[in-house]
Amino acid sequence: MKSLDGLRFRKRKTPIHRLDPRVKFLLICAIFALSIIFVDLMSITIIFLALVPLVLLAQVQGEWLRSLRASALLAAFIFVLNLIFVSDLYYALAMAFRFLVIVSSFSIFFLTTSPDDLGLALEQSHFPYEFSFAFTTAIRFVPELAKEAQIIVDAQRSRGLELEGGNILKRIRNYIPILIPLIVSAIRRSMELAEAMESRCFGAVKMRTSLHALKIRSMDYLVILMIVLVLAGSIYIRFYIHLL
Amino acid sequence: MIETHDVYYTYPNGFEALKGVSLAIETGEFVAIMGENGAGKTTLIKHFNGLMKPTRGSVVVDGRDTKKVTVATLSRDVGLVFQNPDHQLFSETVEDEIAFGLRNFGFDDKTIERRVDWALNLLNISQYRTTSPFILSGGERKRVALSSVLSWDPKIVVLDEPTIGQDYLQKERLRQFIMQLNTQGKTVVIVTHDVEFVADCKPRVVLMSKGRLLADGSSEKILTDDKLLEEASIIPPQVAQLFWQLKFNNAGREIIDVYEAAEILAREIRERMN
Ligand SMILES: Nc1ncnc2c1ncn2[C@@H]1O[C@H](COP(=O)(O)OP(=O)(O)OP(=O)(O)O)[C@@H](O)[C@H]1O
Ligand SMILES: [Mg+2]
Numbered sequence: 001m002k003s004l005d006g007l008r009f010r011k012r013k014t015p016i017h018r019l020d021p022r023v024k025f026l027l028i029c030a031i032f033a034l035s036i037i038f039v040d041l042m043s044i045t046i047i048f049l050a051l052v053p054l055v056l057l058a059q060v061q062g063e064w065l066r067s068l069r070a071s072a073l074l075a076a077f078i079f080v081l082n083l084i085f086v087s088d089l090y091y092a093l094a095m096a097f098r099f100l101v102i103v104s105s106f107s108i109f110f111l112t113t114s115p116d117d118l119g120l121a122l123e124q125s126h127f128p129y130e131f132s133f134a135f136t137t138a139i140r141f142v143p144e145l146a147k148e149a150q151i152i153v154d155a156q157r158s159r160g161l162e163l164e165g166g167n168i169l170k171r172i173r174n175y176i177p178i179l180i181p182l183i184v185s186a187i188r189r190s191m192e193l194a195e196a197m198e199s200r201c202f203g204a205v206k207m208r209t210s211l212h213a214l215k216i217r218s219m220d221y222l223v224i225l226m227i228v229l230v231l232a233g234s235i236y237i238r239f240y241i242h243l244l
Numbered sequence: 245m246i247e248t249h250d251v252y253y254t255y256p257n258g259f260e261a262l263k264g265v266s267l268a269i270e271t272g273e274f275v276a277i278m279g280e281n282g283a284g285k286t287t288l289i290k291h292f293n294g295l296m297k298p299t300r301g302s303v304v305v306d307g308r309d310t311k312k313v314t315v316a317t318l319s320r321d322v323g324l325v326f327q328n329p330d331h332q333l334f335s336e337t338v339e340d341e342i343a344f345g346l347r348n349f350g351f352d353d354k355t356i357e358r359r360v361d362w363a364l365n366l367l368n369i370s371q372y373r374t375t376s377p378f379i380l381s382g383g384e385r386k387r388v389a390l391s392s393v394l395s396w397d398p399k400i401v402v403l404d405e406p407t408i409g410q411d412y413l414q415k416e417r418l419r420q421f422i423m424q425l426n427t428q429g430k431t432v433v434i435v436t437h438d439v440e441f442v443a444d445c446k447p448r449v450v451l452m453s454k455g456r457l458l459a460d461g462s463s464e465k466i467l468t469d470d471k472l473l474e475e476a477s478i479i480p481p482q483v484a485q486l487f488w489q490l491k492f493n494n495a496g497r498e499i500i501d502v503y504e505a506a507e508i509l510a511r512e513i514r515e516r517m518n
Contacts, residue, residue, distance in 0.1 A: 147330070159332065162348070
């Protein structure tokens with residue numbers, strides 16, 4: 001459950017944290033797109049390595065490594081599956097790496113973007129307020145949920161539940177005593193939240209104003225420019241020159 | 245027997261919740277751990293069945309270092325009941341819920357059936373045998389959680405806040421029940437903020453504050469020590485407060501028991517009337 005820590009926002013003052021959330025989202029989408037465009041090991045490794053300076057710049061290397069470690073098992077699973085069905089070692093490796101790239105980009109995004117900024121970004125992109133509120137609330141609940149999951153795991157282990165060991169089927173069954181209390185409590189909590197919000201007149205005023213407004217700054221334009229150039233370059237290399 | 249030797253525990257986020265706790269709980273003892281919110285009580289009892297391993301120091305349960313045995317092995321002997329029943333209830337019926345632990349510990353079907361009956365009776369929830377635990381009231385859910393642990397008859401019973409949400413009658417039942425467990429030779433550890441409950445049960449009291457042990461002694465001694473209690477954010481039992489107000493305690497009396505108090509007061513009144 002500590003793996004979810006790899007997605008939790010930490011307040012820090014770095015250029016990455018200061019990027020406009022919309023631009024940062026674009027950046028993540030671009031990385032995502034790049035890792036889909038390319039299928040060969042070499043390119044995906046380059047994309048992966050290109051993330052390292054980003055991570056260092058954002059000073060989230062510890063959390064990033066943790067999220068990598070947490071996704072290692074799934075990456076290994078992807079590797080094995082591809083190896084079995086495609087039986088191409090390089091391809092299987094590339095697929096596993098691609099998964100890690102996607103995990104990393106998400107991890108960087110959520111680690112460096114405060115939920116408030118995210119909500120603001122949604123609002124300013126003309127999403128309905130209910131939507132952006134639900135979104136930020138969901139993100140805010142993640143650490144709470146992780147904490148709760150840990151307590152539930154503890155409670156069930158105290159009743160003799162062993163999570164490790166056994167075949168796959170048994171392992172999956174082992175999670176039922178964890179998931180049910182977790183889901184029930186999440187539902188109960190959201191009901192309570194809805195009641196608390198209604199008793200505080202949520203949605204009574206249609207026009208909302210924000211104290212802080214997001215502004216795209218020159219740094220953001222620079223990043224957008226870079227994204228466009230890299231994406232265009234990559235598409236050119238991949239589809240027109242057939243270099244790779 | 246549970247021994248903690250200079251136990252330190254730091255949460256992954258760097259928060260040091262236990263700062264050198266050394267404590268010995270003998271077999272057959274009845275201990276109440278008290279202290280303010282966030283004192284580290286829950287953190288400490290999670291060390292008793294190995295859910296948490298000390299960052300520094302060691303915890304030894306019946307001669308076994310908790311770092312060297314599995315949680316399941318320890319839990320067979322140390323039954324830990326959590327604060328919030330909603331963190332463990334998941335079965336379709338109360339009886340399945342109680343059987344869960346028994347199945348995990350590998351009891352055979354016959355024994356499971358017998359133990360479930362026994363545990364249902366123990367906490368007066370037999371009428372809910374086939375009910376879903378989710379539709380029960382908070383206090384009832386709490387009792388289901390309790391019986392689901394007691395069902396495998398652990399030698400040491402550790403209860404986190406057992407009295408929360410229990411009405412007077414259930415609390416009294418719980419008290420009698422805990423005393424009964426204790427007379428049967430079980431070690432009982434409760435974590436509680438309920439001073440009156442402790443004053444009624446009179447266990448050994450271990451007072452914690454900010455991750456440290458503040459005091460350790462009989463409930464009479466600890467619960468009448470106003471300085472200590474204030475430090476641990478605990479309101480003294482009403483009987484003790486009454487005696488302070490009456491300036492009765494100057495004789496060094498440590499009284500928290502209602503019956504004892506009534507006797508002394510009655511005697512005093514009789515004397516003054518004559
Ligand atoms: N998972 C966690 N991560 C970080 N810190 C934690 C975690 N769980 C508890 N803490 C902190 O450790 C301290 C001790 O917590 P603990 O739950 O042991 O307190 P407690 O004495 O049981 O309090 P209460 O009376 O409220 O139940 C608290 O300050 C709490 O904030
Ligand atoms: Mg607690």
